[in-house]
Amino acid sequence: MPVTFRVFSHPANIIPKPTTNERITDAQQLLESACYEQAKQCGELLQSSLDDEVQLSTLRASQNGFVRTAVYAYNEHHNLVIRPDDVWIAILTQFNFYVNAHARELRSYFVPHKGRKTLKIHASGTRYTIDIGDMSRQMTDLIHENVVDKGLREWILPDFTTTTPNDKIVCAVAMMATLSSYFAYEIRLTCGMPYVTLEGQKSDWEFILERLHKLEEFGSEPAQFARMLRPILQRFISAFDGAPNIRFWKKIAHYTGGGSGPVYLSGWITAFCAWSSKGRWLGTPVGAPHPEPSFNLDGTRSSGLLLDDVSYPLIDSQEIPPGYCEVDVFIVEGAARYDCLMVAGHVAMKGTRSPLSLALTPAHSQDTVQPSPQWFIFVKGGNTRLPDPEISLIPSPNSASSSLPGIPLALRSARYRLASQPTAQAQSAHSASSSHSGCRCC
Secondary structure (H helix, E strand, O other), X not given: OOEEEEOOOOOOOOOOOOOOOOOOOOHHHHHHHHOHHHHOOEEEEEEEOOXXXXXXXXXXXXXXXXXXXXXXXXXXXXXEEEOHHHHHHHHHHHHHHHHHHOHHHHHHHHOOOOOOEEEEEEEEOOOOOOOHHHHHHHHHHHHHHHOOOOOHHHHHOOOOOOOOHHHXXXXXXXXXXXXXXXXXXXXXXXXXXXXXXXXXXXXXXXXXXXXXXXXXXXXXXXHHHHHHHHHHHHHHHHHOOOOOOHHHHOOOOEEEEOOOOOEEEEOHHHHHXXXXXXXXXXXOOOOOOOOOOOEOOOOOEOOOOEEOOEEOOOEEHHHOOOOEEEEEEEEEEOOEEEEEEEEEEEEEEEEEOOHHHOOOOOOOOOOEEEEEEEEEEEEEOOOOOOOOOOOXXXXXXXXXXXXXXXXXXXXXXXXXXXXXXOOHHHHHHHHHHOOOOOOOOO
C-alpha cells in the first residue's frame, strides 16, 4: 500500500490554472516546451505516449519533470506524489549521460564488438501505425543478445508494482540511448508537498536499493552516484514502516544565492543531478572527504547537504540537467529511409487533486503534483513551428531567476530568447518568473 505522511503543518495550496501560453494542447507543443534543442530537429512528429486531451490538460512542460516537480512542490506548498518508476527513470537518465561521456573506457564492459553495430527490427505497417513501444521493447531484446552483461536488461527495465507499459517504454528508450555509442538502431517496415505519497509497495523501493550496487561496476563516478542514492532510498523505505523521516523530507530542496550572482539548488534532490547531459560530473569530488559545512554572511548554509556522511552537491540552477534521453532510430519503409529521433523521460509535471483535500478545495482544483514521464518519436527535418536554428540565441535577462521553478511555466527549459523577437511563451515565462525568488518561509 502507498504511504502518505505530513511534512509541514500548512494546508496544500491550489495549483494556479495555466495561462493560455502555458496550456499544453498537443504532444508537439510539450516536446517543444520541454525538449527545445531536440524539437528544433522535428520535421514530423510520428507518435508519442500522449494521445489523451484530458491527460494533456493536467501537464505542465518541464526540462526535468522529476527534479523541478519536487522543487516546485516544496517551494509552492503542494502535495507531492513519487512512484518507484519516477526515481528509477531519473537514475537511468543520469546513468545514460555518464556512459555516453565515457563510452571508450566502458566499451569492454558492455560489448565485445568494435565500432557501432546496427540492430534491425522488422515490422508490418507504416511509420504511423507500427507499435513504437513494442519496437523499443524488441530492441532491448536485440541489445540483450549483443552485450557482455546478460543481466543488464533485467537491471534496467522496471518491474515494480506501479510500473505501467509507458514506464517500460521510457526505460527501454533509456537503455537504447545509454548504449547508443555501441549500437545504431533501425526499424525496417514491410507493407501490411504538505503531503508526500510514495506509491507502490515497500518491496518496490527495496528493489531499487538492491539495484544500486551494479552502478559500482561502472567506475568511481557511478559508485559515488550510488552512495548518494542509498540514504535517500533507505528513508523512502522506512516511511513504509510508519516512521517517515520528516526532517529528511524538509531537506528535499533549497535555493541559495541570487541577486547579481548565480542561484544554487541544494538538498538531497541534487543526487539526481550528478551528471550534465554531456556526462560532466556535477557532484562533490569523487574520493574526497566530505566538506565541512560553510555558511554565508546571513547565516544560511552555502555548502550542500550532508546525509549519513554522504555530501550532496550545490547545483547551479542553470545547470540542472535534462530529465530525458535521446537516441537516433532509422525507419525503413519500402524504398524510403527515415532518419528519426526518439526522446523519452521526465518531460512534464502532472497536476492532480489529493483525496485528502476533496472536501476542502473548490471543485476541479488541483493541489498535488507528480513527475510525468513521456516519449516521442519524430522524423528529423527541421521544425517550422520553432525559430530558425541558425538564429543566434542570447541569454535572457535575469536568466538565473527565470530558471526557478516557482512559476509553472518556468518549469520549461526555455532560458533563452531570440535576439530579434522573443516568443509569447518566452515572454510569459520571463515576466512571471523574474518576480519570484523561491520559497524561503520553510
